[in-house]
Amino acid sequence: MEYFVKSGAPSKQRSGCVVVGVYERRKLSEAAQALDGATGGAITQAMRRGDMDGRRDDTLLLHGLDGVLADRVLLVGLGRERDFDDKAFVRANGAAIKALRKTGATDAVSYLTHLVPRKRDLSWSVMRAAMIAESTAYRFTQCKSKPEPQEGRLTRLTFDVASRSHLPEGEEALRRALGIAQGMMLTRDLSNLPGNRCTPTYLADTGRKLASDYPAIKTKVLDEKKMESLGMGALLSVSRGSREPATFTVMEYMKGPKKAKPVVLVGKGLTFDSGGISIKPAAAMDEMKYDMCGGAAVFGAMKAVAELGLPINVVGIVPASENMPDGQANKPGDIVTSMSGQTIEVLNTDAEGRLLLCDALTYVEQNYDADCVIDMATLTGAVIIALGKHASGLYANQPTLAKALTAAGELSGDRVWELPLWEDYESALKSPFADVANVGGREAGSVTAAVFLHRFAKKLRWAHLDIAGSAWEQNPKGATARPVPLLMQFLLQRVDNSKQK
Incomplete structure (x- = not known):
């Protein structure tokens, strides 16, 4: 898989999928709020229909939203905001990778790296997100005569950072993680x-x-x-x-x-x-x-x-x-x-x-x-x-x-x-x-x-x-x-x- 770090608005990403987080009780993260505004409240409507509540490990895939350049939007449950810690970050990123591999998306942009737990920083979030992605994708097939094909088509994953000034820090964190x-x-x-x-x-x-x-x-x-x-x-x-x-x-x-x-x-x-x-x-x-x-x-x-x-x-x-x-x-x-x-x-x-x-x-x-x-x-x-x-x-x-x-x-x-x-x-x-x-x-x-x-x-x-x-x-x-x-x-x-x- 190829990995990148960039900075940009979630609604402007020309990608197979944009990944954003939702806290429990339907509270949207900042990136999810930005997408909700760009789509005229499509994410909020999905929440109200009961399709997702934001509990940990929950995911919801939305297709073809007006106002968003990406083909899909993946919502990832984060659990309660006050309880969002290192473990919740790891679980959210792991759930995102597993869900992405069940889609037809070949590339994705994740905004989960914006969600930095207390006492952690941007470098930590990018490093952990990349290592989780690599670990989740790992398969041992050396001893199989016919290795099972990899699930999904995802080959490119980009981690977004809040501003362009954070790009050098994010890129170094990604280099270390890989x-x-x-x-x-x-x-x-x-x-x-x-x-x-x-x-x-x-x-x-x-x-x-x-x-x-x-x-x-x-x-x-x-x-x-x-x-x-x-x-x-x-x-x-x-x-x-x-x-x-x-x-x-x-x-x-x-x-x-x-x-x-x-x-x-x-x-x-x-x-x-x-x-x-x-x-x-x-x-x-x-x-x-x-x-x-x-x-x-x-x-x-x-x-x-x-x-x-x-x-x-x-x-x-x-x-x-x-x-x-x-x-x-x-x-x-x-x-x-x-x-x-x-x-x-x-x-x-x-x-x-x-x-x-x-x-x-x-x-x-x-x-x-x-x-x-x-x-x-x-x-x-x-x-x-x-x-x-x-x-x-x-x-x-x-x-x-x-x-x-x-x-x-x-x-x-x-x-x-x-x-x-x-x-x-x-x-x-x-x-x-x-x-x-x-x-x-x-x-x-x-x-x-x-x-x-x-x-x-x-x-x-x-x-x-x-x-x-x-x-x-x-x-x-x-x-x-x-x-x-x-x-x-x-x-x-x-x-x-x-x-x-």
Whole structure:
């Protein structure tokens, strides 16, 4: 789809459709009022007939109105005006895109970007509207022999701004949104691929392709021999049970000041998780292809950063493996030695993601003077019990980093909730035979997993995102690309803050 930003009166738009909002109890938005005046009250008449009341998610399509150059006018319900917030904006724009795709319109002009929620601005509204349009239109068809045709004919969408003086701001917001959308699409594609196609080698090849597509990205891939020489015993203990070799992909994007410390993103790339010897139940095991969503998010964020050409230093790292039952696989009670030298008793082989991440965090500590490190993983079912699908779990050893990520989550709609990283929980991970156990029992499972990782990140300014509940959804089943919006908002805020200094 092509996207544009312009400014003009809704009645003067030569378009297949003009989109305007209506609040509950038939209260017209300013753009709807302008159309109502140009048409001699046609919209008001439709309201009085009871065709629409303005409730959330309601839409009404009007054809051939006199006084309007557009072929159609789409009315979108906004709910009560006093309750119009971020969520209402998202729902209205999503409902508009779905309704437009059921029409024969090839192009449309949306005035919903005029409806800026409290504490938000024009840039926010244009960015969110464009990202919603791209997300709503996304379809995963790579594995279908005959992909279903896209619904509707819409190929061009224009977002209107209040005046021509706002065009530069709107155009920059649109540019950013489309760059982030490109990264989100890559993340969703990787996550939705089945495990027999998206292997650790496939992920490494994705990193190489990013370097080929974007000269600013430099990629290197460590094979198992190199990982062994570095002492990555925790990571390699997981891959031993699989015929697929592990990979360790490092992507560097250094377009910021030379002396500026990089932000390092680390993502768990477990391309299929059977649970290993501690095998998972058969029901819904197909969803374990999503155990690499953290790694997929790192690839997506790196693509978005490069697409936008951000003046910042970012490193993306994806340790990747399968977790399978085999004669060489980890057994409950095995003790492995991590890259840091700490020994780990593997009490549950299904707690393998932390074994990948702990060696990756040590690699970061030894190779980069990072400003901050953010790791992300579909790490625990416990975080789903605690937070459901709406928020990712956040842990951080530095309050200002936690605050910045929380703020970025609120602004992007990709929200997080901070959970405790207290020393009190360390006792749950004590082992009589090794330095630490890889699990701490049923209680506070997400917390003890984060506490485990923190043992390998104490010298870093570090945050951990447990995205097990937010990285994919059930109905319809598919990846969400979270936390790419959060990561990009965090990075964009750093770029904008540096410009203001």
